[in-house]
Amino acid sequence: MLKKRLIGVITVRDGLAVQSIGYKRYLPLGKPEYLAENLDRWGADEILVMSIDRTVRGLGPDLGLLKRLGKVGIRTPLIVAGGISSKDNAIEVVHSGADRICIDALLQDNPEEVRAIAECLGSQAVIASLPVSAGTASYMWWDYRSKALRHLATEVCALLEDGVVSEVLLVDWQHEGIHAGFDQRLIERFPIPNVPLIAFGGVSHHEQIEQLLNKESVSAVAIGNFLSYREHAIQHFKMQLQESHLRGAVFAGSDARV
C-alpha cells in the first residue's frame, strides 16, 4: 500500500541553509548540499529545498544550488521551492533535477500561470505552499511579502478545487521552529475538502507526527529545524513510529529495514 511520507525540509537564505523561526529569525546551519546529503543518507521520503529569498529579491529559482545538489548525487525525491514565477522557470527547475515544485507567491500573483505549469509538468509535480493561521475567527493566509494576513483568495481556492495542484504544504508559520508547535486546527479547519495536506511548521515530536499522520487528509509531514539536532534524525523518528503509516527506516548502503 501507498505510504505516507516524512519530508526533510532545508530552508535556504542567501545561499545558506538556515534554521527559520516564525518567518522572522534565521540562524545559519551551513551548506544546503551537506544537509541534503544527510537527509538522503538517512532515508527521508522526500527532500524539500525551500529558498525563501529568491522571489522577494527577483532572482528566479536557484539553479546553481540544484547543480550542486546534482553533484552530491541525491537519490531521494527532490521538491524545490523559491523563485518560480513562470512555466519556463518550472521546466528549468525540473530539468535541473527537481521531481516536484512548490509554489507560493505565484499562486496569488498569477494563478493562470500555475495552470499552465500543471498542464506542462502534470499536477502531480505541483505543490501549493500556504502559510496559514487558524486564528480565533477564521482561516487566514500569511502574505510574507507584505507581512499581512488575508483571506484565501477565490482564485487560489479554485486551483485547489480543480486539482491543478496535487498537494498543499500547509505551513504553520507562527509556530515554525517552536517545539511541538504545529496547530492541528489548521488541518481540521482546512476549507477545501479532498486536498492532500503536508503539515509543516513546529513539528518536532514522534507523538505529534503520529497524530498528524492519523488524519486522513494528511499525506505527509514535513520537518525542518528539528532534523538538525541529531544524527540520523529521520531513522530515529521512523523507528519510534513503527506502527505508523510510514515506510520503515532505511539505512544507506544496505537494503536493511527496521
Place this chain on the structure above:
Amino acid sequence: MKRRVIGIVDYGAGNHNSVFSTLSSLDYRCHISHDVSALEKVDCLVLPGVGAFPRAMAGLKTFKLVDFLSDWALQGQPMLGICLGMQLLAERSHEDGLTPGLKIIPGEVLPLKDPRWHIGWNSLLRMHRDPLLEIDELSHFYFNHAYAFSEEKDFQVYQADCGKRFPAIIRRGSVVGLQFHPEKSQTAGRKLLKQIIDGLCHA
C-alpha cells in the same frame, strides 16, 4: 571488464540529469542525446520522462526518434522506460485528448481518476515470476504520476495498489517499463536498475 554504455534519450521532457547521475554512480558510461547516430551505438537505451504525454511525443517526433525507438525494440535491443518513459511505450494515451504512443507494448494510458494522483512510496505486487525482475517484497519505490498504463496483463510483471491496481512494471522481451522512479528510490531503486540493465544486456 568493459563498462556498459547507456544512452539516455533526451527529447526535452526528461529528468535526465537525475537518471544520468544514478546510472553513472552504478559505473555505467552514460550519454544524454537526441542524436540517433550517437544513440544507436549504446548497449541499452533509457527513456526517462516527466510531464505530459502529448508534449513528450511531440519532442520525440521533433528529434525524429519515434521510428528509431520502435525499430530498436523490434530488433530485440535493450530498452528501459521510466515513469512517463514507460507510458510512451503504449499504443496511445488519453492524457489531454488522444495521442498515439510508440506502440512497443500493447495497451493504453488512462487517468487514475480516484485517487487522482499516486504520489509517494509503494510496494509492488508480483503478477508472475521473472528472473530479471526478482524484487524483495519489502522494498518500496517512489511513484509520482496521475496516469497509468492499462493492458490485458500479458506484459505485467508487477502491479501497485493505490486504492486501485495498475501495472508498475511491464516487460515485453528486451523492453522493460517502470512506472516509478528507480533513480529516486534510494537503495532499492539502484539495486533494481543494475539488475535490469545488466540482465537485459546479458540476455
